[in-house]
Amino acid sequence: MTPFGERLAALVAERESQVVLGLDPDPQRLWPQTAVTGAGAGAADARAGPTGVAMRAAAAVHAHCRAVIDAAGPACVAVKPQLACFERLGAPGWAALVATVRHAQAAGLLVLADGKRGDIDVSARAYAQALVGSTPTPFGAVDGVGADCFTASPYMGVDTLQALLAVADEAGAGIFVLVRTSNAGARDVEDLPLASGGSVWEHVARIVDRLGAADSPAGLASVGAVVGATAPEHVARMRDLMPRAPFLLPGVGAQGGRVEDLAAAFAPGRAAGLVTASRSIVDAHRGGTGGAGGPAAAARAEAERLRARAWSLG
């Protein structure tokens, strides 16, 4: 099994893109042609749920995600479905998640399941089975979502991350650990100064570096870090602390981060800095300049613009 870090580096080079397309579908803000009917979702999804409303909403969400992937995917290296947006549609929503993952992978994209999971050992293994592994049962193995990597929370400590990583390794999958996030609340816990010097997030960064070193001795590590693009002053420090970790950089676009401020992230190589954008691509047609050709054309143009800008920094 090729380690995740190697797979990621190879695919970034092949696709010449560091863009991760965020999929955070809100049933009230889907692209018009997908929202009305859910056309494009298969019959399998229409059977998946306990209620007709949830089934129709999940079919529309799936159709929307397919259309977004078809439009913007060629400029991207990965998609990042936000699990909450699928879970809120129940079992049909989970089926729509799986179908969206399959569609993205058929288009040659990696899938980063964004769920920020973290729990004690046995539960952490169950989360990893759900996202990147499979679960043995008396009836045979049940495959999980089949993502290539997922986000994880470090609050409960190293043993919880190791449990996630053990299952991920078997699957050739990676994990991205929350280090310093893009929201205002990052100051409340992540930024707290420690008695030993540095901040909580700097301490977590060292944990991420150690986990990655133990897991993959050379090249791009399979243990990455979520590093908010809204605090670019920290990115160089993060790179010092985690020289081989791929950084997932949310907050570009709608949250105010600028890709030009993130050059330190790309220092070890282009695949070490993944730029994620969701609303700025999916909602590009709502802006002043991008709406002429409809949502798909606007999304494609915005994703390509971001791809070219990030690539020029690498």
Add this chain to the structure above:
Amino acid sequence: MTPFGERLAALVAERESQVVLGLDPDPQRLWPQTAVTGAGAGAADARAGPTGVAMRAAAAVHAHCRAVIDAAGPACVAVKPQLACFERLGAPGWAALVATVRHAQAAGLLVLADGKRGDIDVSARAYAQALVGSTPTPFGAVDGVGADCFTASPYMGVDTLQALLAVADEAGAGIFVLVRTSNAGARDVEDLPLASGGSVWEHVARIVDRLGAADSPAGLASVGAVVGATAPEHVARMRDLMPRAPFLLPGVGAQGGRVEDLAAAFAPGRAAGLVTASRSIVDAHRGGTGGAGGPAAAARAEAERLRARAWSLG
């Protein structure tokens, strides 16, 4: 809508129990009569999934959870399904989760969805919609799992917890924030000493107290804390920092915690200390003394033993 803290206090008094029954179903360790056939799961669940294997495994898990609830539920005030254990069975697993929640609530139990969620504002709202709220769609509102409360991670800060709480409040639901957990890795981040004095978990405890005070001015707060029972030396300090928060005390039983060590948790009233146990109840028949009447009788006896012991301390 009655605030969660009041609902919890009333139900603890009515049922004379502080026991939260953990449901962490492993398809390879289900009670024998449920594992073989999945008998007891309804036709709705058998239609819910993309593959027959996942459907059968989810039906067996659902049958197991129903049997566990029927056996041990009378001695409990709530059940705590571990979301990972359902997610790993895909869409049929999610349907089994919803069916398990309905069964527990029909038996008069509260449901604590254990997912340790946390994310930026818009995603946090989506998680809360998934667990305790509903989601507006063009086709009508889609109900979530319908739990009464859920666990949350504080790593990303106060704004992420406030977003969860806003949706929970509308539903009369509560949240339990990870403060100091029961695993060895708690030392890695939660126990770190801060430059300002105290530890990360003590800082988080103050956040929990403030959120609860703002949310519910009197009585038991609707914002609780997850407080590992394996570190009883911290429980009195936690009570000082969070005088009105209900404590969820995992780690009793299989993880080594003893209910006698937790008296400080119960000081503000019995409902302020919820004792969770999963394997020690569900697997009681595997022990040396409890197996005579089969899994159900052993689980019922162990749950009642734990109930009586905790109640005697209140």
